[in-house]
Amino acid sequence: MQKRWQVGIATFILLLSIVFGVGASQMPSETGYAGIGAAFVPTVVTIFLAAVGALLMWQALSGGFRNFTDSVVGLAADNRGGLWVTGGILLMSLLITKAGFVVAATTLFVCVARGFGSKHTLRDAITGAALVFPVFWLFTLVLDVNLPRLFNDWL
Amino acid sequence: MIETWNLLLGGFGTALQPMNLMWAFVGCALGTAIGVLPGIGPALTVAMLLPVTAKVEPAGALIMLCGVYYGAAYGGSTTSILMNTPGESSSIMTALEGNAMAKHGRAGPALATAAIGSFIAGTIGVILLTLFAPLVADLALKFGPAEFFSLMVLAFVTVSSVLGSSMLRGMVSLALGLAIGLVGMDSIAGIPRYTAGVPELIDGIEFVLVAVGLFAVGEALYSVLYDPKGENTQRNKLTSVWMTKDDWKRSWPAWLRGTAIGFPFGSVPAGGAEIPTFLSYSAERKLSKFPREFSGEGGKGAIEGVAGPEAANNATAAGALVPLLTLGIPTSATAAILIAAFQNYNIQPGPLLFQTSGPLVWGLIASLYVGNVMLLVLNLPLVGMWARLLTIPKPQLYAGILVFASIGVYGMRQSAFDLVLMYVIGVIGVVMRRFDFPVAPVIVGMILGPMSEKQLRNALSIAQGDWLIFFKQPIACTFMVLTIAVMFIPIILRKRGVRLSEDD
Numbered sequence: 001m002q003k004r005w006q007v008g009i010a011t012f013i014l015l016l017s018i019v020f021g022v023g024a025s026q027m028p029s030e031t032g033y034a035g036i037g038a039a040f041v042p043t044v045v046t047i048f049l050a051a052v053g054a055l056l057m058w059q060a061l062s063g064g065f066r067n068f069t070d071s072v073v074g075l076a077a078d079n080r081g082g083l084w085v086t087g088g089i090l091l092m093s094l095l096i097t098k099a100g101f102v103v104a105a106t107t108l109f110v111c112v113a114r115g116f117g118s119k120h121t122l123r124d125a126i127t128g129a130a131l132v133f134p135v136f137w138l139f140t141l142v143l144d145v146n147l148p149r150l151f152n153d154w155l
Numbered sequence: 156m157i158e159t160w161n162l163l164l165g166g167f168g169t170a171l172q173p174m175n176l177m178w179a180f181v182g183c184a185l186g187t188a189i190g191v192l193p194g195i196g197p198a199l200t201v202a203m204l205l206p207v208t209a210k211v212e213p214a215g216a217l218i219m220l221c222g223v224y225y226g227a228a229y230g231g232s233t234t235s236i237l238m239n240t241p242g243e244s245s246s247i248m249t250a251l252e253g254n255a256m257a258k259h260g261r262a263g264p265a266l267a268t269a270a271i272g273s274f275i276a277g278t279i280g281v282i283l284l285t286l287f288a289p290l291v292a293d294l295a296l297k298f299g300p301a302e303f304f305s306l307m308v309l310a311f312v313t314v315s316s317v318l319g320s321s322m323l324r325g326m327v328s329l330a331l332g333l334a335i336g337l338v339g340m341d342s343i344a345g346i347p348r349y350t351a352g353v354p355e356l357i358d359g360i361e362f363v364l365v366a367v368g369l370f371a372v373g374e375a376l377y378s379v380l381y382d383p384k385g386e387n388t389q390r391n392k393l394t395s396v397w398m399t400k401d402d403w404k405r406s407w408p409a410w411l412r413g414t415a416i417g418f419p420f421g422s423v424p425a426g427g428a429e430i431p432t433f434l435s436y437s438a439e440r441k442l443s444k445f446p447r448e449f450s451g452e453g454g455k456g457a458i459e460g461v462a463g464p465e466a467a468n469n470a471t472a473a474g475a476l477v478p479l480l481t482l483g484i485p486t487s488a489t490a491a492i493l494i495a496a497f498q499n500y501n502i503q504p505g506p507l508l509f510q511t512s513g514p515l516v517w518g519l520i521a522s523l524y525v526g527n528v529m530l531l532v533l534n535l536p537l538v539g540m541w542a543r544l545l546t547i548p549k550p551q552l553y554a555g556i557l558v559f560a561s562i563g564v565y566g567m568r569q570s571a572f573d574l575v576l577m578y579v580i581g582v583i584g585v586v587m588r589r590f591d592f593p594v595a596p597v598i599v600g601m602i603l604g605p606m607s608e609k610q611l612r613n614a615l616s617i618a619q620g621d622w623l624i625f626f627k628q629p630i631a632c633t634f635m636v637l638t639i640a641v642m643f644i645p646i647i648l649r650k651r652g653v654r655l656s657e658d659d
Binding site for chain 1: 189320321323324326327330331333334337341343344346348349372375376378379380381548549550551553554555557558559561562565566569571574575577578581586590591604608611612613615616617619620
């Protein structure tokens with residue numbers, strides 16, 4: 001399991017270097033007075049990514065990452081909690097334009113608190129709203145930052 | 156010299172008028188309050204409050220704006236320490252050590268050392284500004300692209316201090332940051348790079364978004380997945396609210412070093428506040444007697460790592476006023492907006508400013524002294540209150556952190572796309588944390604990458620493609636030699652059997 005993850009990470013970096021390399025090769029080769037153009041630094045970064053990716057792959061295949069002790073041995077991931085937090089953020093991004101900022105941010109608050117094991121949903125909703133309202137007013141009324149509203153100017 | 160003091164005394168006469176004192180107070184309070192919000196740095200704060208000053212007379216308005224500038228620079232450190240959500244690039248290093256301290260129950264000392272360090276650095280900065288402004292300005296003008304590029308090469312090399320327990324994994328993080336930094340419009344030729352046709356990406360990826368995603372969202376997700384009950388951290392246990400004697404002893408040299416690094420950087424055009432905080436952090440880490448305490452080593456957070464960068468940050472803010480007042484050159488986004496504010500009142504910063512609007516400028520400089528004291532008075536009593544925020548139970552604490560993080564990210568461009576991007580980066584942050592990849596080098600690469608590319612290409616354009624330019628100009632050459640020394644001296648010393656410290 002460990003090894004598969006480590007190989008996966010190294011593969012990701014190597015793939016990224018290929019993507020960046022292809023991108024760099026398609027950039028205009030005009031160099032102007034400098035002698036180097038828009039593609040120069042992307043090429044350097046590509047080589048850098050490929051080099052560290054290859055080294056990482058070598059470490060992953062030859063006994064795992066060096067100087068690495070797994071800090072969470074024996075601790076299973078709490079996937080339910082993770083899903084609540086994920087759901088909260090994604091719900092907020094969906095709700096923010098539809099139901100307004102206050103509703104979206106309060107939903108996020110309730111979901112995250114739930115994910116961390118809070119059982120008092122109603123109390124969390126009230127706490128969340130009490131936190132979000134003043135920030136909303138500060139942004140929209142004092143600072144003139146447009147946050148999506150619901151109903152009228154106050155919500 | 157005596158003439159300078161007389162002018163400064165006259166300035167204090169202006170700054171200490173009750174009305175102006177009030178404006179300084181309002182500026183500091185507003186700046187701190189808004190600077191605390193993640194995603195809103197000093198530049199944005201000053202810009203947003205610019206219209207508010209329209210009805211105030213020039214001296215009062217400028218005094219207030221400078222208060223906002225200082226307050227916002229300080230406010231950003233509070234959220235970085237408490238919530239790990241750095242609102243601007245110069246707070247990244249503070250977040251790194253400060254949050255580690257907060258997690259181990261030492262939020263109070265971290266906040267206190269930031270507040271006092273800001274005060275000391277700000278005050279020394281203003282004294283230097285008073286005495287040496289014209290001299291510094293002359294030197295600053297000698298900085299061109301070649302000098303900047305070699306300075307950034309030095310900054311890149313010192314970044315090794317944030318690489319963490321494995322050099323290779325640190326390098327992977329740095330490469331990732333450099334790659335993210337490439338996304339967007341190329342700053343010299345205006346060619347879109349790696350945008351995949353997505354219009355949102357032409358502006359590049361906001362570093363605040365990446366920082367909040369990696370630091371705050373990544374940590375919340377990691378925490379809920381692997382440690383939902385909070386058994387592995389002492390975040391909720393406050394061991395001390397105030398700095399101990401030992402904290403003082405370790406903080407003050409760091410404050411002074413941070414100031415010495417920060418002020419000159421602020422005064423060179425296009426210097427920015429990031430590099431001095433990076434340099435100060437790595438200096439503290441190299442010099443510390445307790446290298447094991449630094450968060451990169453898995454330690455509890457070292458107080459020097461907060462004291463130094465915070466002092467450097469505020470000294471940079473004072474230093475930035477040197478070229479602003481004497482040459483009319485803005486060295487940071489915030490300074491550029493301050494120039495706009497000056498121009499609102501038909502005041503043109505530049506060599507003639509001290510002659511044409513002498514009383515006003517000296518009033519402004521005097522009010523900086525006043526503002527520094529005010530910030531300290533305003534913020535020290537609040538340290539206890541802020542630190543107690545962390546005793547909030549974990550579900551509500553993390554819920555609050557994520558709400559603030561999303562407000563900051565959403566507020567920047569009002570784009571729901573950014574919230575999803577923040578989540579995706581947060582997931583990457585979890586994987587990085589799980590496999591012990593340090594997250595700070597990503598941000599460092601993202602910031603330094605585009606800056607150094609721009610300076611490199613400008614320098615080479617001026618030199619017609621001659622790469623030796625970096626060794627032909629004295630200042631640039633000095634930085635290059637320094638870089639080589641920083642790289643090779645530890646290796647030579649080790650070969651001769653001298654051990655510097657554990658992590659060298």
